[in-house]
Amino acid sequence: MRRLQRRTLVLTSESARHPFRRTLSPRVCTAPFPADVEAAENEQARCAWRLSGADWRGFLSAYCASLVAIVVFIA
Template sequence: MKRRALVLTSEAAGHPFRRSLPPHAFAAPFPADVEAAENAEARRTWRLTGNDWRGFLSAYCASLVAIAVFIT
């Protein structure tokens, strides 16, 4: 990536948005094993439980009832 001392953009990037990105945005991606471990951890932490669904449904029903009462 070619950079000049007094220029804040990278001339190697063709699009104006890519020129405005910092240099670390063009860094190489993580190795496959690190990426797989991070994906497994994210899958484990973002799993919805029955308690999550129960809370969502109760909030949805309460909002629906409140809106129906407000309309009528």
Template sequence: MRRSLVLTEESARHWFRASLPPHVKRDLFPIPAEALWRLTLDDVRGVASTYVAMTLAVFAFIV
């Protein structure tokens, strides 16, 4: 079976997702792109805790 790299129609789906059984695809839903770029409190907390942990680790190795 030969497939082209360029899809000729917009309704073509990914081969793996098309091969999934119906009970698995039932729980899939599209995530809007805006939700992926939204900055949340968990993101800020993660960056701050990583920064503090790395600063303390570097300071501990220096001293």
């Protein structure tokens, strides 16, 4: 007869079918947050990524300075 081994410590999730998902920790595969918590987090993230006029001005000045430096270097 075949003897089954009993494992006391299982580091993988055997209910996951894909090999990559099997290696993830159990906290990664838990149920998602409720809808209201998820919506609040999305709104907070949307506000954090909003660009202001100073951001655009800084980006454009860095872009123009880099463009001028490259043109001067090539010419």
